[in-house]
Amino acid sequence: RDRMARLINRIPGPPYLPIIGNAIEMNVEHDELLERMMGTMKIWGRRVGLNRIWIGSLPYILVFLPETVEPILSSSRHIEKSRDYSYLQPWLGTGLLTSAGAKWHKRRKTLTPAFHFKILEDFIDVFLEQSSILANKLKREINNEAGFNIFPYVTHCTLDIICETAMGRRVNAQENSDTEYVKAVYEIGSIVQNRQAKIWLQPDWLFRWTLLHKRQENCVRILHGFSNKVIQERKELLKLQEQNKTVPTEHEEEYSIAFGHKKRLAFLDLLLEASQNGAVLSNEDIREEVDTFIFEGHDTTSAAISWALFLLGGQPDMQEKVREEINEILGTDTERRFTMKDLNSMKYLECCIKEALRLYPSVPVIARQLNEDIKVAHYTVPAGTTALVLTYMLHRNPETFPQPEKFNPDRFLPENVLGRHPYAYIPFSAGPRNCIGQKFALLEEKAVIASILRTYRVEAVDRREDLTLLGELILRPKHGLRIKIFPRTT
Numbered sequence: 001r002d003r004m005a006r007l008i009n010r011i012p013g014p015p016y017l018p019i020i021g022n023a024i025e026m027n028v029e030h031d032e033l034l035e036r037m038m039g040t041m042k043i044w045g046r047r048v049g050l051n052r053i054w055i056g057s058l059p060y061i062l063v064f065l066p067e068t069v070e071p072i073l074s075s076s077r078h079i080e081k082s083r084d085y086s087y088l089q090p091w092l093g094t095g096l097l098t099s100a101g102a103k104w105h106k107r108r109k110t111l112t113p114a115f116h117f118k119i120l121e122d123f124i125d126v127f128l129e130q131s132s133i134l135a136n137k138l139k140r141e142i143n144n145e146a147g148f149n150i151f152p153y154v155t156h157c158t159l160d161i162i163c164e165t166a167m168g169r170r171v172n173a174q175e176n177s178d179t180e181y182v183k184a185v186y187e188i189g190s191i192v193q194n195r196q197a198k199i200w201l202q203p204d205w206l207f208r209w210t211l212l213h214k215r216q217e218n219c220v221r222i223l224h225g226f227s228n229k230v231i232q233e234r235k236e237l238l239k240l241q242e243q244n245k246t247v248p249t250e251h252e253e254e255y256s257i258a259f260g261h262k263k264r265l266a267f268l269d270l271l272l273e274a275s276q277n278g279a280v281l282s283n284e285d286i287r288e289e290v291d292t293f294i295f296e297g298h299d300t301t302s303a304a305i306s307w308a309l310f311l312l313g314g315q316p317d318m319q320e321k322v323r324e325e326i327n328e329i330l331g332t333d334t335e336r337r338f339t340m341k342d343l344n345s346m347k348y349l350e351c352c353i354k355e356a357l358r359l360y361p362s363v364p365v366i367a368r369q370l371n372e373d374i375k376v377a378h379y380t381v382p383a384g385t386t387a388l389v390l391t392y393m394l395h396r397n398p399e400t401f402p403q404p405e406k407f408n409p410d411r412f413l414p415e416n417v418l419g420r421h422p423y424a425y426i427p428f429s430a431g432p433r434n435c436i437g438q439k440f441a442l443l444e445e446k447a448v449i450a451s452i453l454r455t456y457r458v459e460a461v462d463r464r465e466d467l468t469l470l471g472e473l474i475l476r477p478k479h480g481l482r483i484k485i486f487p488r489t490t
């Protein structure tokens with residue numbers, strides 16, 4: 001302990017009190033947390049890109065320059081997530097996001113083929129069907145002079161997309177957000193945020209006595225009940241298909257999604273295939289992974305899409321450029337659906353999406369538990385420290401991104417990316433524990449944004465400087481993102 005304290009205290013950081021450390025400065029509401037962390041970093045760590053704080057007796061380092069981020073994220077030894085992720089475990093168990101060690105290695109290997117581009121191609125139809133429902137839903141906002149919050153619309157759309165692609169099951173959140181399952185997804189998310197924000201809800205033994213725990217148990221019952229039922233039914237359907245038997249009428253729609261003329265497979269089918277009848281993955285293992293995809297694959301993409309639409313809504317010239325690119329790709333057949341090839345050729349839109357993720361990375365902080373000493377910028381960071389990688393601040397480094405607050409998609413033109421430090425821009429994290437779903441996410445974002453922009457012109461109502469950001473698991477604006485929409489005539 002002495003050694004640890006000695007090594008940690010060599011790293012620059014604010015003065016701290018005995019026993020509580022810097023807990024008073026850092027235990028603030030989530031709308032202030034990001035600002036607090038950035039303030040600390042600017043004062044104490046600006047030169048080295050690294051500083052330390054103590055939360056009670058626990059040491060933390062904050063890192064925010066490419067050179068200090070790289071040793072942590074590139075290492076195959078420091079792959080354990082921090083305590084903050086454990087609040088997700090009642091729902092997600094130890095799936096790919098939360099697991100560590102040998103379990104994570106094995107799962108990552110098993111799951112990687114599920115994200116092959118050939119498989120992603122099959123999901124384009126889902127992206128487009130749900131985007132078209134979204135465009136339709138937005139019609140009701142056409143005459144809304146004051147503007148409306150785009151976030152909830154997009155979140156329901158991305159939840160529909162991930163449920164259909166992960167489980168092969170429609171939850172119709174866009175049509176009806178009042179179902180038991182959809183409500184449970186949102187409620188458990190808010191319980192996890194609450195636990196992260198409030199120090200007294202963190203120890204399990206205390207949390208167990210709260211009303212929130214009861215509500216969490218109820219959500220977990222609903223969520224696991226639904227996933228278990230889908231897994232069971234899917235197994236039976238697979239069996240029927242193998243035997244070429246007729247499908248019961250209540251499963252006809254689902255059967256045609258999975259095995260109809262298009263033979264679209266959900267991630268779940270791939271997991272069932274990989275499970276080898278339970279020898280490699282048990283039903284519970286499969287449930288953990290499906291739930292993980294649903295959690296990690298809907299809020300992240302919804303934030304990314306909402307921010308990109310909002311930012312383009314503030315830059316009419318850039319929005320017009322995206323629109324021109326879409327028109328060029330569609331040519332004379334303006335009514336046709338986008339294909340995978342179309343989405344891949346939307347290069348300017350891709351730059352806009354990347355720039356939006358630079359300014360507002362869906363995951364603003366990535367945390368690691370360091371179980372071994374590690375050298376970062378001439379300092380030995382001792383085992384037992386939690387490392388917080390501040391993507392939000394890393395992406396605002398003026399040396400890599402001059403005029404960092406400016407929305408400038410040209411930063412991502414191929415000629416401008418050349419020579420950039422590989423750890424300077426990491427919205428999907430980097431190294432061995434990077435996001436397994438990043439190609440899926442990019443395609444989904446393109447499909448949804450291009451579908452909206454071919455139907456509407458978007459105008460931002462809120463001003464960026466007036467927004468309050470919540471530094472939670474996902475970066476959100478406290479009061480939503482207001483935009484106005486106008487139907488396109490050409």
Ligand code: HEM
Nearest residue numbers: 096097296297300301304362363428429433435436437441
């Ligand atoms: C714009 C959208 C997305 C962003 C910005 C994003 C970002 C990230 C980041 C930063 C991590 C690392 C987290 C950490 O180390 O703590 C991560 C991990 C992960 N993401 Fe994503 N993600 C997105 C979409 C998706 C989608 C669509 C899926 C699934 C379909 C997905 C599945 C996962 C999984 C399973 C992990 C854990 C990987 C591992 O630890 O091996 N993500 N994501």
